[in-house]
Amino acid sequence: MICPMESHNPEMLVAYAAGELDVEAASALERHLAECPACASLATEQATVWKALDAWEAPPVSPDFDRRLYRRIANEVHLSWWERIVRPFRPVALRQLIPVTATAGLLLMAGLVLRHQGMVAPPQARAETVHAEQVESTLDDLELLRQFAPASSAESVHPNAM
C-alpha cells in the first residue's frame, strides 16, 4: 500500500479512525501502519481525538420546545396546532367514533389476550428482521451485564464501556 501521507490521501487516516473504511481497506492500512511510524502516530492521535470528542454531550432539550414552536406556527397561520393536526380527521363525526372506538377496544383486548397466551403464529417473513428498538434494548442489557463480566474486571466498573 502507498503511504497515505505520500500519496496526498491523509484523509484516509481520518476515515480509518471514524470506522468508515471497509474491511479490506482497513486491513491494508493496518499493515501499512505497522511499518510507517508517521502514519501510525497520526492514526493514534486521531483515534484519541475521535474518542475524546464523545465526551461532549449536548444538554437535554427543553420540555416545552414543541409547545413554543407550535405556538409560533399558530400565530403565523391563525390556527392552533391542534386544529391543524385534527383537521384531516374532522369528517369522522363523534357519533361515528363511538362504534369505531368500541370495536377497536374489543379487538385490541382480544389481541392482548392472544399475545398473552401465545396463540398467534408469527409470520415467517418477519423472522429475519430485527427492529432497531430490539437491538437497542439488547445493547442496554449487554452494557449492564458487562459490568460484571469476570473476564474483564478491569473494565467492569466503567459504565460507558460499550
Next chain:
Amino acid sequence: MPCNVVRATVLGAGMALLLAVTAAQPALCQRQNRQEEFPIDRWNRMSPEQREKELAKLPPERARLIRQRLRRYNQMNPQEQQALRERYRTFSEMPPAKQEIIRSRLKEFRQLPVERRPIVHHEVEGLRAMPDAQREGRLNSDEFRGRYSQQEQQIIRDLTEYLPDNGGPRTSPN
C-alpha cells in the same frame, strides 16, 4: 347515518384487527427468536439497506447512538463477545421478573460512587464462588452489615443470587 355507522364499525374492526395482530406478534417473535438467535447477530446479518431502514424509524440522535454502540460491540474481541453473548442468553431465558431485578440492581450498581463499585463487585464475585453455607454465614455476619450500606447490601444479595454467569444463573431461575 346507519350506513356511516356500519362503515365506521368495519373501519374500526379493520384497524383494531391490525393493531391486535401487531400487538400479538412482537412478543411471540421475540420469544421464539430469543431462543433461536442473538438479536445482534441477526442485525449484523441484515443488509445495510434493511438496517438503515430500521434505524430511519427512530430519531437520528437515537439511531446514531445505536450505530455507535453496535460499532463498539463489534470491535470487542471474539472471546469477550462470546462470553457476553452466553451471559445474555442465560439472562434472556430467565423469567421477566428476575430479569427486572437484575436490571434494576445493575443500574443501581452503576450509580454507586466510583470507588465503591470495585469493592461491591469483588464482594459479589467472592460470594458467588462460596459454598451455600459459607455464603449464608457471610451475608448474615456483622462484618458484612457494617461494611456495606443498606442499598449496597441489597445489590450484593440480589446480584449474588440472580446474576447469570456463562454457565447459567447460580440458582434455578424458577
Next chain:
Amino acid sequence: MGVVAAALDYDAELMLRVKDGDGASFGLLLEKHRAAVIHFVYRLVQEQPVAEELAQEVFLRVYRSRSSYEPTAKFTTWLFRIATHLALNWLRDERHERGQERLDDGSPDLPARQVLDRRPSVEQELLYEVKVQEIRQAIATLPEKQRAAVLMHKYEEMEYTQIAKVLGCSESAVKSLLFRAYTTLRARLAHLGRI
C-alpha cells in the same frame, strides 16, 4: 439527488404529506429530527437557549416552505442546510456585535443530569468538565465551515456527500476541510487521551 433516491427518503414523503395539509406528519418530522438539529446548532453556537431559538426558526422555516417543497434533495440535507445557515449567520452577527468571538464565557452548558448520573465522584466530574471545556474551545477556534463539517461528521455521522451538499462544496473539499479541522483538533486535544 435524483427522483429515485428522493423516493426512498421517508422524510421527504412525510414532508410531501405536510405539503398536502397533514399536520401530523410535521409532528413526526419534528419528533425525529428535533434533538439532532438542536444538538448540532448547540455545538455550533455553544449556547443552549440560542440553539433552541435557532432550531425553532429552522422548523418554522421548514413549515413555512411546505407549499413550495419539492423533494429535490434528501430532507435532512435541506434541514441541516437551513440550520447551518442560521447558526453561522448568528455567529457572524454575534461576533460583529461583541467585536470578538465568544469562546469561553465561563458558563458551559453541560448536561448536568447526565454528568451526575454517570460520574458521581466530584473529582471525576471536575475532570470531565475540564475535558469538555477544552473540547468546546478547540471546536470554537475552528473556522466556520470546518466547524460545521466536523460537527456533521462526528456527531451527526453524515456521509461526505451529504456534508458537501449541506455546505455547498465538493466531496473532496469536505475531506480536505475535515482533515484540516482534525489536524487542529489533534494539536489541541491529543493530550486528552492521557486523562
